[in-house]
Amino acid sequence: MRLLIVGALEGQLSEATKLAMQGGAKVAHAPSIEIALATLRAGRGADLLLVDVMMDIAALIAGLAAERIAIPLVACGVETNAAAAVNAIRAGAKEYIPLPPDADLIAAVIAAVARDASEFLFRDPAMERVVKMADQIAGSDASVLITGESGTGKEVVAKYLHAHSKRASKPFISINCAAIPEALLESELFGHEKGAFTGAIGRRIGKFEEANAGTLLLDEISEMDFRLQSKLLRAIQERLIDRVGGSKPVPVDIRILATSNRNLNEAVREGSFREDLLFRLNVVNLKLPALRDRPGDIAALSDHFVAKYAKANGLTHRTLSPEAQVALLGAPWPGNVRELENTLHRAVLLSQTDIIGPDAISLPDGTGLSEAAEAHSLSAQLAQTAETMSRAMVGRTVADVERDLILDTLDHTLGNRTHAANILGISIRTLRNKLNQYADEGTFVPGPGEQRSVA
Known part of the structure; x- marks a missing residue:
């Protein structure tokens, strides 16, 4: 997680910097909008901008848009700056953090941008097989396609591969292909030269060059525009990129990892994904099982999340009752690990006692845990019966x-x-x-x- 703080680094903003660093963020500072833009153009990228609300946030957002730089921005300021906070949100800031800073709020913003927790906890044999394969290929430079449902931990596995590779000391750069508009994605990936388009007032280094000597993760690669896929294919094949408006190719030395929650073979058949690009990305496929198929992980992660959020919120130690543990194992978890984490965070906050029973746990739609487990069990039985009947007809x-x-x-x-x-x-x-x-x-x-x- 790379954080760029824009504004005068003193007093309460300095305290926010310390809290962010304690939360695991790598922090850089730019005292002005011009220096912030120059820093981003030079390839010293960021995953989040934390900007003093008294800065000209509208001008900064306009500058980012003009140079096709897609980075979320959060404003911060003293609580008395209500009008400035409203103006910042209207200008395009994603959030406003009041100062003096609150450690939990800073951590929550960082976690929301980082999306996936850094912990890689697994106990189930199904996941152990995936990790064993990851260990076998981590030291190579082979491209890896990591597939699985949303929330199964694809980005966590990508970070694990990088951490166990020979490039571990070099940059790990991630870009979400689904979160960045098509018009900006090419510049985000490959960068651009001065004058390449209106607003390009200087050379901008893209993610490929930021990741040089390290690892580049193309998150949700299936959402990339078909026309851009051909340029990506050349970059992977030849390890050469062309900045937008550039006159000569730029060599890069990177390892490519990609994730997808869609079936890319079906996308190829539908004509929305290039088959030759799939072959280049899918040298090795790590397919992550859904959480409902990893009962050993449900048990281990549940205990971990309950302990984590009890401690984070200054509460006494909490444990799951045996009945709650059984119900958690039977729930469908369509949102996988992310849904399990949010559900247990909510249960820890709302629990009236130190023992969390099944009645104290509800899913995001308000369904009780016991009801969800029962419905999932019935659905599984019906599916099994249908499969048995289908096989009997063969x-x-x-x-x-x-x-x-x-x-x-x-x-x-x-x-x-x-x-x-x-x-x-x-x-x-x-x-x-x-x-x-x-x-x-x-x-x-x-x-x-x-x-x-x-x-």
Whole structure:
């Protein structure tokens, strides 16, 4: 997490800097808007700008837009600057932090921008297999495609690969391809030369050059515009990039990691993703299982999050009851680890006792944990039953399956043809024709009030 603080570094803003550094951020300082823009152009990038609310935030945001630099901005100032805070938000600031700074608020903003926690905690065999493969390939320069549902920890795995690679001491640069508008993404990746477009008042270094000698993570690569994919393919193949408006290629030495929560093979078939780019990215595929398929991780992460948020909020030690632990294992967790973390953070804050029971835990939509676990269990049973029935039909002809369905329905209605036809959604005439055909073939067809004998 790289934080660039813009403004006079004194007093309360200096305290905010210390808190950010204690929260794990790498902090740089620019006393003016001009120096901030020059710093970003030079490739000393940032993941977040923390700007004194008394600065001309509208001018800074306009300068960022003009030079196609996409970085979230948070304003900060003393609580009496209410009008300035409103103006900053209207100008485009994502958030406003009042000063003097609050340690928890600073940490929350940093966490929101960083998105994924740095902890890499796993216990389940399904995840152990993924980590074992990651350990095998970490030391190579092979491109890696990390796939899985949203919230499964793809970026955490990417950071793990970098930390265990021979490039660990070099930069790890991440760019979210889904979060940056198409018009800005090319400049974010490859940079631009002075005069390349209106507003380009100087050379700007892009993410490829920022990551030189290190690792570049292309997060949610499936959302990249198709036209930009060809330029990315050349950069990966030849390790050469072209700045927007540049006259000669720039060599780079980086390792490429990419993530996607979509099936890229389907995207190729749909024509929204280049097949040759997929081949370049997918030298090794690390597929992360969904959290619901990692019960060992649910248990370990649940205990970890409860302890973490009890401590962070200055509360007494809290534990999950055995019933809550069972219910957590049975919940569907469509948002995976991120949803589990938010759910348990909320449970810690709202719990009235040191023992957190299932009734004290609710999902984001308000559904009780026990209800969600029960619904998920029923859904899993129905899916399993459907799969069993589907497998039982394999190897049989459509005519055989149709005959059994018709006769079973007739059996259910005790031979009532009209009722059976309504259930099957066919006309009574069609049903009679089918039954006559079955009788001619030697199959027993029950009459009204009769049932077939059951073995």
